[in-house]
Amino acid sequence: MTSRLPEALCNALRTLFRQRFSQGESTRLQHGRDESVHQPQMPDGVVLAENIEEIVSTVKLCAAHGVPLIPYGVGSSVEGHVLAPGGGISLDLSGMNQVLAIHAEDGDATVQAGVTRKQLNDALKGSGLFFPIDPGADATIGGMAATRASGTNAVRYGTMKDNVLATTTVLADGRVMKTGGRARKSSAGYDLTRLLVGSEGTLGIMAELTVKLYPIPEAISAAVCTFPDIESAVQTVIQTIQLGVPVARIELLDALSLKAINQFSKTTLAEAPTLFFEFHGSPAGVEEQAETVQAIAGDLGGANFEWATRPEDRTRLWQARHDAYFACxxxxxxxxxxxxxxxxxxxxxxxxxxxxxxxxxxxxxxxxxxxxxxxxxxxxxxxxxxxxxxxxxxxxxxxxxxxxxxxxMEGTCTGEHGIGLGKRKYLVAEHGEVAVEVMRAVKRALDPAGLLNPGKVLP
Amino acid sequence: MTSRLPEALCNALRTLFRQRFSQGESTRLQHGRDESVHQPQMPDGVVLAENIEEIVSTVKLCAAHGVPLIPYGVGSSVEGHVLAPGGGISLDLSGMNQVLAIHAEDGDATVQAGVTRKQLNDALKGSGLFFPIDPGADATIGGMAATRASGTNAVRYGTMKDNVLATTTVLADGRVMKTGGRARKSSAGYDLTRLLVGSEGTLGIMAELTVKLYPIPEAISAAVCTFPDIESAVQTVIQTIQLGVPVARIELLDALSLKAINQFSKTTLAEAPTLFFEFHGSPAGVEEQAETVQAIAGDLGGANFEWATRPEDRTRLWQARHDAYFACxxxxxxxxxxxxxxxxxxxxxxxxxxxxxxxxxxxxxxxxxxxxxxxxxxxxxxxxxxxxxxxxxxxxxxxxxxxxxxxxMEGTCTGEHGIGLGKRKYLVAEHGEVAVEVMRAVKRALDPAGLLNPGKVLP
CATH class of the missing domain: 3.30.70.2740 (Alpha-Beta Plaits)
Known part of the structure; x- marks a missing residue:
């Protein structure tokens, strides 16, 4: 198949990006699929941007030619966010991988959108701080913000909604917008940062983000506990949360997940409904939390409370948890x-x-x-x-x-994956017609031509 | 001065609201001023709404007649939010004061917008839960959401941005929109709840809100500590935060504030730079936090650490702190x-x-x-x-x-009061032209006729 892109656009992109503009089949396929069951839908070309100016140039060229633009991080989405149902350009931001500033004293860092969560935590080594949001994959901070991602630490540290302080965002017409700021709170105007977080690349392209960091707890302990059935494990979780125990992680896995993990990660965990816990705090605080939770679990039939206190044991445990998806x-x-x-x-x-x-x-x-x-x-x-x-x-x-x-049950069709292509059909059921009409009005206000990640989020 | 309101509108409002529609001078003056230095600017009429249907009727009538509409709670704003620079109708929501649901097991409550923070906490008595956001005044939950308010507990529990889960909002054309939901997290579509929080009544009128609640800590202790100068008090705060001590409240007051408090609240606190602390947690955790902070303060010259452990002493202390504004x-x-x-x-x-x-x-x-x-x-x-x-x-x-x-210093022109009339001139300096243009585009998308609280937020 030859490109549907206008030749003038291709020429301009080739001049600007040289080898970093590709129309090759394998590159396009790589950028037109994600980690899920969605059938690949390839873009017509891929641009690897390395700085904001290059995003601006690409956005302006696509706008001038009426060509869709789809931001791309590492492709770890599972709801089809990076697919190109209407073709266009996939804008790969993985080359924008600079940690621009670490303000240890204020507990924040500014990164380019293509920095991954593990990369950021590596850059924080020695600072006494960490970035807690941890979806299963080593996703980019930009992608995680775009899908309002969270992970195992969200019960204690919140989601990307709570942890993005500021962005530098390229709008649909190429203007560069700053949103938010480094103050811990502000009542100054509409919360455009929160509007962008979760907008899945449909309202603007987040190029740089300032995120919150947290002090590495003085003490951390992790534990695994098996239960006779899912119900008792879930009841343990409910009672723990309702008691206000400030647990950092509390994860449920069923017997089949444990079997998959044992096979994939060479672990020997009991293949039964299991809770993984992690406690953060002072040594005394962590002990107190652990005792409380152990008592709740014990009352509900939880057995074999196994502790991982050494850092390497904890890391192995949580790596196994993060690999659960791939293990399955x-x-x-x-x-x-x-x-x-x-x-x-x-x-x-x-x-x-x-x-x-x-x-x-x-x-x-x-x-x-x-x-x-x-x-x-x-x-x-x-x-x-x-x-x-x-x-x-x-x-x-x-x-x-x-x-x-x-x-x-007054819940949501997606806790952390986003809407993408896969969940659009549920948006009205969850939010009602009026809210979805307002979302459409916001989309039209920010992207009147509808070229930013078209077909995503809105039904 | 006679009303600038069209006679047809007045007749319709009189029919619908009878005594609850007023054009009397004193009612209009009461609704055209706030707690600050802004010169009063009276609305042409005041409507006391008691349910969503009445908000919808008022919004539709104002829209039909091109008349501005200004939501009003208890008038405790200090940036002119409730003033009526272009006249119109002040929509008083203080009669919408029902706590609609308390879901103790999920830690949330749904209230009408006119419920005040103290009223909500009264309703929570016996549930083991509390609502932490506490601006100085006993403001309404609707008003607090509209201005993205916070207060003394925000360092631990966040601001209204973090604590509003869902809203029922009346749009500029009278449509009723549901935003958010009761799930603790969601990636389903644009975050319209966060767009409304802090929008100061300019994008829609929040009629009902679901807010987060927190377990009342097992142990609470409060303390007052005086310092030789402001600098050492501030350094104590900085070190406490940077160490990650999960302090619930940490408030600075200068010598003049203490003098005012002593006169107003009949207290005998030392009239010197002072920190007020509060610690929440388990008995051991609270003691540990207090010891850490006392050590930091001691190193920096803090003296006379006075503890308020009995609930009535704590209440007196924090009431004095909340009254600081009126005391001054x-x-x-x-x-x-x-x-x-x-x-x-x-x-x-x-x-x-x-x-x-x-x-x-x-x-x-x-x-x-x-x-x-x-x-x-x-x-x-x-x-x-x-x-x-x-x-x-x-x-x-x-x-x-x-x-x-x-x-x-990369901070904000308003941490918690909002923009209102008073801070509009700083919005571009803080956010830049592009972000403010986008805010205007969002305003036009949601309120094309510009009738919702006109003249506020946007310069």
Whole structure:
């Protein structure tokens, strides 16, 4: 297939970017797919930008030619955010990987959008600070902001919504906008930073971000505890949160997830419903939290409380947790994952998971369940062969059921993955027609030509 | 002066609201002034709404007649938010004072916009939960959300930005929009809740809000500590925050503020630079935090660490702190306050306060300094006779100087009061032309006729 791009645009991009503008099939394919089951939809070309000026030039050229522009980080999205249903240019920001400033005394850092979370934490070594937001993949800070990502630490440290202080954003017409600032709070005008966080590249392209950092706790301890059934594990979570224990991480994994982790990470964890905990604080505080949680778990049948106190044991444990998604994919060679990601008020969590497990019992495909249950957020890793119609139908049924259940329980169709292409059909069910009309009005106000990541978020 | 309102509008409002629509001078004056130095600007009429349907009717009538509409809570704003520079209808929501739901197990409550923070906390008695956001006045939850308010607990519990989960909002054309939800996190679409929080009634009228609640800590202790100078008090704050001590409140008051408090609240506190602390946690955790902070303060010359452990002593202490604004007003009978409210990165706080004190030494008017310094946020209570031109000029000079200084230090012109009328002139200096143009575009998208609280926020 030859490019649908206007020749004048291609010439201009070639002149500006040389080797960093590509129309090659493999580059386009790499930028037209994500980590999920969505069928690849390739862009017509890929630009690797290295600074804001290059983003501005690309945005202005695309605007002049009416060509869509799709920001791209590392492609770890699971809702089709980086796909190019209408073609256009994929703007790869992975080369914008400079940590621009670390203000240790204020607890913030300014990074280019292509810096990944692990890269930022590496740059923070020796500062006594860390950046807590940790989706499973080593995603870029820009991508994480765009999808309002979170992860295992969100129950204590919040999501990207809570941790982006400021952005430098390129608008649809190429103007460069600063939003927010380094003050810890402000009542100065509309919260454009929060409007951009979660906008999935549809309102502007975040080029630089200032994020909050946190002191590395004096003491950290982690533990694993197995339960006779999911229900008792979930009840342990609910009681822990309702007691106000400031737990840093509290993660649920079902037996199938544990089996996948053991195979993938060479661990020997019990293959039963399990909670992973982490406690942050002073040595005495951590001990106190751990005792409280251990008592709750004990009352509910939790057994084999195993502690990981050495840093290397903790790292191994949490690496295993972060690899759970990839570990599950290995359960069925060649499969892809049909993503699900719901979040409900915690009082409904046990019921939501129980009803979901009844659905799971009715289908033939393997489905693992795990999640950040301290926030009421859980995922199903639904393993399918995308070419098998029956499996895809089963996956779609499971996904629709769990989303509709979550919305009926006053929850959300996506806790942390975003809407992308995959969840657009639920946006009205969750927010109502009026809110979605207002979202459309905001989109028109900021991107009247509709060229920034078209087809995403809005149904 | 007779009303500028169209007779047809008055007739319709009279039919709908009877005694709850008023054009009386005293009601209009009460709704056309706030707690600050701004000259009153009266609306042409006042409507007391009691439910969402009545807000919708009023909005639709005002839209049909092209008449401005200004939401009103208890009038405790200090930046002119409730004034009516273009006349119109003041929509008083204080009658919408029902706590609609308390979900203790999920830690949230849904209230009508006119519920005040004290009313909500009264309703929570016995639930084991509290709502922490506490501006000085007993403001409404709606007004606090509209101005993105915070207060003494923000260093631990965040601001209204962090604590509003959902809203039911009446748009400029009378449509009713739901935003957000009760899930603790969501990546589903644009964050319209955060767009409304801090929009000061210019994008929509928040009629109902769901806010986060927190478990009342097992242990609370409060303390007062005096310092030889402001510098050592500020250094104590900076070191406390940088160490990551999870202090719940850390408030600075200068000697003049203490004098005012003693006179107003009949306390006998030392009239010197003072920090007020509060620690929340387990008994052991609170003791540990207190020891750490006491050691920091001791090293910096802090003396007379006085503890308030009994609840009634703590309440008296914090009531005195909350009354500081009104106490200062009594220092100069008949005066008004010229509000200031800046916030800077904490590494710049000592320098910002020191330079500000040099300015204060150069003017004749009394100026007290206090604030939520754990966030880098402080206020000057600048006491003026509004009819005295020299005093007003001095106040304007002080205010402009401290705002320009804060912005130059990467801070904000308002940490928690909002922009209103008073700070519009600084919006471009803080955010730049492009961000302010985008704010205008968002305003046009949501309120094309410009009838919702016109003249506020945007310069």
């Amino acid at each position: 994919l290995q359960l069925k060679p060649g499969c892809r994952c049909f993503p699900t990601d719901v979040c409900v008020p915690i009082s409904r969590l046990a019921e939501c998971i129980a009803e979901t497990n009844e659905d799971i019992a009715q289908v033939s495909i393997p489905i693992a369940l795990f999640g950040h249950v301290g926030d009421g957020n859980f995922h199903l890793v639904v393993l399918v062969d995308p070419d098998n119609i029956k499996e895809m139908e089963e996956a779609a049924w499971i996904s629709r059921r769990v989303v509709e259940r979550a919305i009926a | 007003l009594q220092l100069k009978p008949g005066c008004r306050c010229f509000p200031t409210d800046v916030c800077v990165p904490i590494s710049r706080l000592a320098e910002c306060i020191a330079e500000t004190n040099e300015d204060i030494a150069q003017v004749s008017i009394p100026i007290a300094l206090f604030g939520h310094v754990g966030d880098g946020n402080f206020h000057l209570v600048v006491l003026v006779d509004p009819d005295n031109i020299k005093e007003m000029e001095e106040a304007a000079w002080i205010s402009r100087r401290v705002v320009e200084r804060a912005i130059a």
